[in-house]
Amino acid sequence: MTLLDVSNLSIGYRLRDRLIKAVDSVSFSLEPGKTLGFVGESGSGKTTIGMSLLRLLPENASVLSGSIRFEGRDVYSLSDESLRAIRWKKIAMIFQAAMNALNPVQRINEQVAEALLIHHPKMSKRDALARTAQLFESVGIPENRHADYPHQYSGGMKQRAIIAMALICQPLLLIADEPTTALDVIVQGQILKVIRAIQQEMAIAMIFISHDISVVADVCHDIAVMYGGRIIEAGQRSEILETPAHPYTRMLLASNLTLSDHSFDMPTVHQSRKANIRHLGSTKENDMCPFVCHCRQITDHCQATPQKWMVLSSSHRVFCNNIAGDLTK
Amino acid sequence: MNRSAHPVVRIDRLSKIYRPKRTLGSSHSSHPVIALNQVSLDIERGEIFGLVGGSGSGKTTLGRLLVKLEKSDGGKIYLSENDTTRIRGQALKAFRAKVQMIFQDPYQSLNPQLTIFDTVSEPLIIHKTSSRSTRIKKVRKVLTTVGFSPAEDYFSRYPHELSGGQRQRVAIARAIVLNPEFIVADEPTSMLDATNSFQIFNILSDLRKKQRVTFLFITHSLAAANFLCDRIGVIYHGNLVEKGPARQIIRHPAHPYTKALLDALPSYCQDPACTFHNTLLESPRDLPGSSHYCPFFTLCREADPYQCASETPNMIHLSATHSAACFKAG
Ligand SMILES: Nc1ncnc2c1ncn2[C@@H]1O[C@H](COP(=O)(O)OP(=O)(O)OP(=O)(O)O)[C@@H](O)[C@H]1O
Ligand SMILES: Nc1ncnc2c1ncn2[C@@H]1O[C@H](COP(=O)(O)OP(=O)(O)OP(=O)(O)O)[C@@H](O)[C@H]1O
Ligand SMILES: [Mg+2]
Ligand SMILES: [Mg+2]
Numbered sequence A: 001m002t003l004l005d006v007s008n009l010s011i012g013y014r015l016r017d018r019l020i021k022a023v024d025s026v027s028f029s030l031e032p033g034k035t036l037g038f039v040g041e042s043g044s045g046k047t048t049i050g051m052s053l054l055r056l057l058p059e060n061a062s063v064l065s066g067s068i069r070f071e072g073r074d075v076y077s078l079s080d081e082s083l084r085a086i087r088w089k090k091i092a093m094i095f096q097a098a099m100n101a102l103n104p105v106q107r108i109n110e111q112v113a114e115a116l117l118i119h120h121p122k123m124s125k126r127d128a129l130a131r132t133a134q135l136f137e138s139v140g141i142p143e144n145r146h147a148d149y150p151h152q153y154s155g156g157m158k159q160r161a162i163i164a165m166a167l168i169c170q171p172l173l174l175i176a177d178e179p180t181t182a183l184d185v186i187v188q189g190q191i192l193k194v195i196r197a198i199q200q201e202m203a204i205a206m207i208f209i210s211h212d213i214s215v216v217a218d219v220c221h222d223i224a225v226m227y228g229g230r231i232i233e234a235g236q237r238s239e240i241l242e243t244p245a246h247p248y249t250r251m252l253l254a255s256n257l258t259l260s261d262h263s264f265d266m267p268t269v270h271q272s273r274k275a276n277i278r279h280l281g282s283t284k285e286n287d288m289c290p291f292v293c294h295c296r297q298i299t300d301h302c303q304a305t306p307q308k309w310m311v312l313s314s315s316h317r318v319f320c321n322n323i324a325g326d327l328t329k
Numbered sequence B: 001m002n003r004s005a006h007p008v009v010r011i012d013r014l015s016k017i018y019r020p021k022r023t024l025g026s027s028h029s030s031h032p033v034i035a036l037n038q039v040s041l042d043i044e045r046g047e048i049f050g051l052v053g054g055s056g057s058g059k060t061t062l063g064r065l066l067v068k069l070e071k072s073d074g075g076k077i078y079l080s081e082n083d084t085t086r087i088r089g090q091a092l093k094a095f096r097a098k099v100q101m102i103f104q105d106p107y108q109s110l111n112p113q114l115t116i117f118d119t120v121s122e123p124l125i126i127h128k129t130s131s132r133s134t135r136i137k138k139v140r141k142v143l144t145t146v147g148f149s150p151a152e153d154y155f156s157r158y159p160h161e162l163s164g165g166q167r168q169r170v171a172i173a174r175a176i177v178l179n180p181e182f183i184v185a186d187e188p189t190s191m192l193d194a195t196n197s198f199q200i201f202n203i204l205s206d207l208r209k210k211q212r213v214t215f216l217f218i219t220h221s222l223a224a225a226n227f228l229c230d231r232i233g234v235i236y237h238g239n240l241v242e243k244g245p246a247r248q249i250i251r252h253p254a255h256p257y258t259k260a261l262l263d264a265l266p267s268y269c270q271d272p273a274c275t276f277h278n279t280l281l282e283s284p285r286d287l288p289g290s291s292h293y294c295p296f297f298t299l300c301r302e303a304d305p306y307q308c309a310s311e312t313p314n315m316i317h318l319s320a321t322h323s324a325a326c327f328k329a330g
Helices: A046-053 A080-086 A108-119 A125-139 A155-167 A185-202 A213-219 A237-242 A247-254 A283-287 A300-304 B059-066 B089-098 B116-126 B132-145 B164-176 B194-211 B222-228 B246-251 B256-264
Strands: A004-014 A019-030 A035-040 A061-070 A091-094 A173-177 A205-210 A222-227 A230-236 B009-018 B033-043 B048-053 B076-079 B099-102 B182-186 B214-219 B231-236 B239-245
Touching: A004 A046, A019 A046, A019 A061, A019 A230, A035 A046, A035 A213, A046 A061, A046 A091, A046 A173, A046 A205, A091 A155, A108 A125, A108 A155, A125 A155, A125 A185, A155 A173, A155 A185, A185 A213, A185 B256, A205 A213, A222 A237, A222 A247, A230 A237, A230 A247, A247 B194, B009 B059, B033 B059, B033 B214, B033 B239, B048 B059, B048 B194, B048 B222, B059 B099, B059 B182, B059 B214, B089 B099, B099 B164, B116 B132, B116 B164, B132 B164, B164 B182, B164 B194, B182 B194, B194 B214, B194 B222, B214 B222, B222 B246, B222 B256, B231 B246, B231 B256, B239 B246, B239 B256
Parallel strands: A035 A205, A035 A222, A091 A173, A173 A205, B048 B214, B048 B231, B099 B182, B182 B214
Antiparallel strands: A004 A019, A004 A061, A222 A230, B009 B033, B009 B076, B231 B239
16 A cells, blocks of 8 residues: 555645745655655755644644645544654654754753653663663664763764664655755765664554755655645656766756766856746646756747746656757766 | 974864763763864965864864864964964953954854844954944955845845845855954855855955965865966865865875875866775774774775784875875875
8 A cells, every 4th residue: 555645735824915935836756665855946845745744833834735645544634643653653753954953951862762762651760761872873873872962973973873863663655855964974874774674573564755866866665856836856766877968967867976987077056046936826837847047958948938847758757848859868 | 393483373282072971861971072082183374274074074173173162171372473372351352353254154154133233243353453434344344245235235134034145145244344364264166056155265365465464265066176376285074185386185185085185076076187096994993902994994995904904104295295195006
């Protein structure tokens, strides 16, 4: 059975003088044990999607349309009680920049054990600490640092603790929002390895959010590329990496920095940027391409007509009607 | 070893030790952390020097010492030949206008009470550099430079109304609004997608080219340093273990830790022409009994069980510009 099914989701934020649409007509689904990566520009709505899955959107946000189904049940019509049964126990989230949220005056291992005890009140503190120690071991926090305070940890170690905290209740779905962004490459590699091992061990499904396509490429089965609140291309990992179709995806892959000599033609990012969020109210704009201001392949057609999804394979789709020729190039 | 007789920034045997505070009524004794251990390096005018290293290796600490947010426990920092540890009063204020830091974490470094406009114009007010109308112009210009457009749309927003990457760009705008001479850029694009970080790198390159701004660029990615930096220093647990021209370090790394940093990049960032060095142990070996040993001993696959466990390696010159602190280098 499909674990998570998101259909036509749109989310807006109220600002003092207007509403902005941060997520626009987003649809995707996730099977148990699979990992779906969300990659895209800063501000394209990745975190907003992640937060909406747990009903943790900030107060000025609202779901404008669409539905989110987890194990067949509509998340937004659950009672508070049913929601509590799902949140953290079945769906856990590693928040972007979560490591700043650690309590500065409590030992790290006690904080993590406490997260477990909240959901399992009958467990003894000693068992909770033992389970914490186990998990700390597998995310690579050395034993002599388990009982430190947050300020004694570097960024990377805090993030390991946060990952342990998210995994402590053995969820079915883990939403990881930029979980390796603050880590160095070596630790990132180790954490990705840890995450993969735990995915398999616990048969856990993941939504893996990152701005970094090279990280997403390392751990995800499927990839959704976002731009301006929309998914603009989605497919299996190899389809996105080897035959990217959308001009933004292509640009993203081309500007990924590598160890090679960077003498090749670098994509120019247009300076004349328009805000990548469209204002609500102009419904006509709704199906316009979000990438028009930056696209190198733009035609008059792109600005005048709404876009439709083009289906490239049973798993690969692109929100652009101006796909040129051979994709393997 | 100085490439130039007049480096803008000269760091001479700089050390920093964090001692555990005995607060919180705890009897738990943690050990002092040597965040920086006698680090020496020079940065020339208009150079982008990359400081690359793992989590907790002391990169941010070095940055904070350079901009005088913290005091060292030994060693000196010279800015244009002036010892910065001694400046006070007006000179310190002038220093703060010339030297800026883009902080690693825009979730912590932006004041949540200030709008974006106030955040970016605050340095202008503190340094009384302009009238309100010029301030508006400057803020608009600098926000546009970092990719907000139209910039006015963001003036009255608060940090919590921005995405992570947008906050990061605000932090960059704030750091460059006073036209500083030297910028410590601490992982300035860690939250940006490749196209945006590419744009930021171009902004930094431009500042260097047009205004001869000097940079210490802190990153954990040798791929980013490869693209942006003239020279690179690799730091491990507070010790500078290798430094040299960027291409040289990427193509001919000498220190096993540098090699491990290269190996660890996701496969999508690798250069097919580069070899896999395999210098990192899966699980660390025990610390040697002696009090002198190579800082990388516990994780180094290539360590000599005798020499590396009983002596601390010094920087060895491999060429006029390239050096590494490893007995096996060269
Ligand atoms: N609380 C809020 N109030 C108003 N606008 C918001 C709020 N949170 C986010 N936004 C806006 O919604 C859009 C989507 O933000 P979101 O945080 O989902 O982006 P993101 O893709 O996660 O970006 P990043 O990669 O930078 O973290 C952005 O334009 C952002 O400015
Ligand atoms: N205020 C502090 N008190 C105690 N220890 C500290 C403090 N700040 C940093 N440290 C320690 O000093 C060492 C260096 O930390 P620093 O933040 O400079 O590393 P970094 O290289 O910037 O790491 P990252 O890549 O994770 O940001 C770490 O072991 C850290 O735990
Ligand atoms: Mg985000
Ligand atoms: Mg740091």
